[in-house]
Amino acid sequence: MTALAPQLANSRYRLTTDLRDISVPVGRTLFIGRAPDCDLVLNGGLISRQHARLDVGPEGLVIDDLGSRNGVLVNQQKINGSTVLCHGDVLSIGLESFDVVDDHLVNHAPNLSTLPPSSANFAESDVAEYEQNTIPARLDVLSPREREVLKLLVLGHTQKAAAERLYLSVKTVETHRARIAVKLECRTRAELVSYAITAGLLRGPLTLPTPLTR
Numbered sequence: 001m002t003a004l005a006p007q008l009a010n011s012r013y014r015l016t017t018d019l020r021d022i023s024v025p026v027g028r029t030l031f032i033g034r035a036p037d038c039d040l041v042l043n044g045g046l047i048s049r050q051h052a053r054l055d056v057g058p059e060g061l062v063i064d065d066l067g068s069r070n071g072v073l074v075n076q077q078k079i080n081g082s083t084v085l086c087h088g089d090v091l092s093i094g095l096e097s098f099d100v101v102d103d104h105l106v107n108h109a110p111n112l113s114t115l116p117p118s119s120a121n122f123a124e125s126d127v128a129e130y131e132q133n134t135i136p137a138r139l140d141v142l143s144p145r146e147r148e149v150l151k152l153l154v155l156g157h158t159q160k161a162a163a164e165r166l167y168l169s170v171k172t173v174e175t176h177r178a179r180i181a182v183k184l185e186c187r188t189r190a191e192l193v194s195y196a197i198t199a200g201l202l203r204g205p206l207t208l209p210t211p212l213t214r
Contacts, residue, residue: 013061015040015091015098024098026061030054032093033066034134045135045185046070046094046198061085061100069134070094070198078197094198095191137199141183147201149176153189154196 011027030039035049042051048068055062064082065072072079073092085091087102139147145166152162163173186192196202 011056012103013056013085014101014103016101017096017098023101026054026056028056031066033068042094042096044094044096046137046195047096048134051093059084061102063091068093070137073194073197076193076197076202092194092197095186095194097190097194137195139196139199139201142180146176146180146183149173150180150192150196151201153177154193154202 011025013026015024015026016022024040031050031053032038032040032042033049033051034042034044034047038050048066048070050066051068052066052072053064055064062082062084063072063074063079065079073090074083074085075090076092085100087100087105089100091098091100139150142150148166149162152165153159157165159173159177160170162168163170166173180192181187184192184195186195
């Protein structure tokens with residue numbers, strides 16, 4: 001995440017994230033994507049150049065997927081068409097997640113700093129990243145065993161529990177976990193969960209994988 005174009009200071013709606021200690025006011029139409037002319041610029045290969053659009057209308061705050069390659073998630077579910085966002089919803093784009101805040105429903109003023117304006121100069125490395133093609137979220141780079149380990153981990157199982165489920169040693173699960181992180185370029189469990197949902201690993205009922213035979 002790099003920049004945000006100026007929005008109305010008294011905006012009713014905000015996107016917040018504790019991870020980066022920021023607050024993004026939404027006072028008008030706001031475009032989200034990797035391109036430098038977007039209002040909210042997000043980095044990363046899973047982000048399309050023009051990924052999504054937020055609008056404030058009579059029905060409230062509305063999110064639209066602009067035909068992005070990896071989609072938009074609201075409360076860990078991919079949206080189809082225009083979706084009204086409610087206070088407390090979690091909006092996920094790529095590996096970035098935001099909490100939706102309606103200040104009409106809270107009793108305190110925003111106390112987080114806002115991002116700098118998008119008119120700030122971009123480094124050459126940033127420009128190069130904007131020019132790259134969007135990378136589809138994909139799991140075919142993982143082995144069948146790595147996909148099983150990933151699914152168990154994103155479902156909340158500890159490495160020890162995953163090892164017991166798959167009849168592996170904890171050390172082997174740790175090795176698989178490290179290889180998964182490298183292949184998917186995800187550093188944290190939260191990023192693994194977002195990636196797995198975007199790639200469709202958790203689509204449908206959240207059933208546990210059947211162990212492979214040894």
